Amino acid sequence: MLTANSRATNAQYPDELQSILSIRAADESGAWLSNWDQISSSATPLWNLPDAAAALSVARVSLKDEGFRSPLGSFKALGAPIALVRLILRHWHAHSLNPSGLLRGQYAEMLSNLTVISATDGNHGKSLAAAARDIGCQCVIVLHANVSVEREQAIAFYGAKIIRIAGGYDESVEHAAKLAAQNGWHVVSDTSYEGYETIPRDVMQGYGVIAAEALKQLASSTPFQPVTHVFLQGGVGGLAAGVASYLWEHSGAQRPRFVVVEPQQADCLYQSAIVGYATKATGSVDSVMAGLACGETSPLAWKILERCVDYFMTIQDEDAVTAMRSLAAGSDRDVPLVVGESGAAGFAGVSVLMQNPSLAKQVGLGPDSHVLVINTEGATAPGVYRDLVGEVVESVLARQSEWQKSHEH
Ligand SMILES: Cc1ncc(COP(=O)(O)O)c(C=O)c1O
Structure with missing residues (x-):
């Protein structure tokens, strides 16, 4: 078509x-x-x-x-790390952080209580998990029913906590937003929705x-x-x-x-x-x-x-x-x-x-x-x-x- x-x-x-x-x-x-x-x-x-x-x-x-x-x-290795770096620069703007140092773990101690979360089909979540690990913050990834176990394991390898839900991709996006609101976590999603545009x-x-x-x-x-x-x-x-x-x-x-x-x-x-x-x-x-x-x-x-x-x-x-x-x-x-x-x-x-x-x-x-x-x-x-x-x-x-x-x- x-x-x-x-x-x-x-x-x-x-x-x-x-x-x-x-x-x-x-x-x-x-x-x-x-x-x-x-x-x-x-x-x-x-x-x-x-x-x-x-x-x-x-x-x-x-x-x-x-x-x-x-x-x-x-x-997708090009997307999540940049969004995470820019999110941290915005939240810690008074600290004059060096963006390149962030990805090398220079501020890991300071950022250890930061938690980021995202839904994913696989590739975005893997990149976010890897970036979070190297920056030194916590990462939670929400997977929908159709994401294979092979892809799940590849994400878990980078130290992210995995949450599996029963529905499809769009439900996983909603679930991630809900968990973030309940826990004070930051959604780092590759898709935008109403009121959520800066990170995507x-x-x-x-x-x-x-x-x-x-x-x-x-x-x-x-x-x-x-x-x-x-x-x-x-x-x-x-x-x-x-x-x-x-x-x-x-x-x-x-x-x-x-x-x-x-x-x-x-x-x-x-x-x-x-x-x-x-x-x-x-x-x-x-x-x-x-x-x-x-x-x-x-x-x-x-x-x-x-x-x-x-x-x-x-x-x-x-x-x-x-x-x-x-x-x-x-x-x-x-x-x-x-x-x-x-x-x-x-x-x-x-x-x-x-x-x-x-x-x-x-x-x-x-x-x-x-x-x-x-x-x-x-x-x-x-x-x-x-x-x-x-x-x-x-x-x-x-x-x-x-x-x-x-x-x-
Ligand atoms: C391998 C691959 N190609 C293309 C895309 C499409 O990217 P987008 O969802 O930004 O349109 C994705 C999204 O996950 C992907 O994993």
């Missing part, structure tokens, strides 16, 4: 959106994050996939690989790092070929808003087209585009793309997305699995890649459109297009990855390193 968004504009990045997301704040976040040892000290790779481009009949496919961002396994804004600002790096990498790639389309997978809309706003502010009227991709069962952004305001999904909100299984659009993210996302589309679970397999397989000219369920959604979106000539034409995709996709996670649930791809992560990684050796000049 595909819908065009008539509210998208090609005007310059509007001043009123600067207070939500800006290149300045994203770059500041990037500088602080570079001091955290859970973040890779080099930029994540931007892979050129010529065989995938040929198969899809586009000029070029560039894939920004966030599987390399952090041992935490996903781009800070989370999204961290994601701008992906766009900043991609712009530098694209500018130095030869031959230079401007990106025409960016496919961004959507859960509550934070990733898409963080990346699209940066690229929009950078390129203004020359910005690429943005396409947001969601699972059909968790289509809250798609539905928001249809009704014209942040709304809920219509489906079961249960998808193999666990990170995208969100039932409600983040209203703050929507303020950005409604102004710049040209198309919203949904895909089936099988589309994501097919994309995971083909990216894992690699080819003569394409490196084999470990791409998780939610990570594959952007690439899957391009594939779905290119299989339908009239949809491809509608979004302006063709032989001259340069498509940028983001792999937002590696195998964050290795058991699920093995079952879906039919190969263990280690084996794909071994083929990846073989491929790289054989392509060294």
Whole structure:
């Protein structure tokens, strides 16, 4: 399913959106994050996939690989730590704390009574737990019924207290808010709701790092070929808003087209585009793309997305699995890649459109297009990855390193 968004504009990045997301704040976040040892000290790779481009009949496919961002396994490592750092700076503003020192545990003693809490599908909670551990505060994570035990254990590894509830993601968000109010804890959520915007804004600002790096990498790639389309997978809309706003502010009227991709069962952004305001999904909100299984659009993210996302589309679970397999397989000219369920959604979106000539034409995709996709996670649930791809992560990684050796000049 595909819908065009008539509210998208090609005007310059509007001043009123600067207070939500800006290149300045994203770059500041990037500088602080570079001091955290859970973040890779080099930029994540931007892979050129010529065989995938040929198969899809586009000029070029560039894939920004966030599987390399952090041992935490996903781009979410860029969000929670920044929100936590900014929360502490606001609350302890009289202490002139050094933001980089915070992530190195310099103020652990002072912060040991601070408790942060969040609901999660997995990746955000893991990043928050790791950031809280390194900063030296307490962390409580609320998980809904569909989060796998494998993902739960990965979060518990970082020392967070886990609370399991019976309902879905949206109930877990409500539960976290209730516990925070009862106990004087701070909610560090990646989604906004009425009266709660500052922290999700800070989370999204961290994601701008992906766009900043991609712009530098694209500018130095030869031959230079401007990106025409960016496919961004959507859960509550934070990733898409963080990346699209940066690229929009950078390129203004020359910005690429943005396409947001969601699972059909968790289509809250798609539905928001249809009704014209942040709304809920219509489906079961249960998808193999666990990170995208969100039932409600983040209203703050929507303020950005409604102004710049040209198309919203949904895909089936099988589309994501097919994309995971083909990216894992690699080819003569394409490196084999470990791409998780939610990570594959952007690439899957391009594939779905290119299989339908009239949809491809509608979004302006063709032989001259340069498509940028983001792999937002590696195998964050290795058991699920093995079952879906039919190969263990280690084996794909071994083929990846073989491929790289054989392509060294
Ligand atoms: C791997 C992965 N990709 C994409 C997303 C979507 O991000 P957002 O919910 O900010 O739209 C998530 C969210 O958890 C995720 O875990």
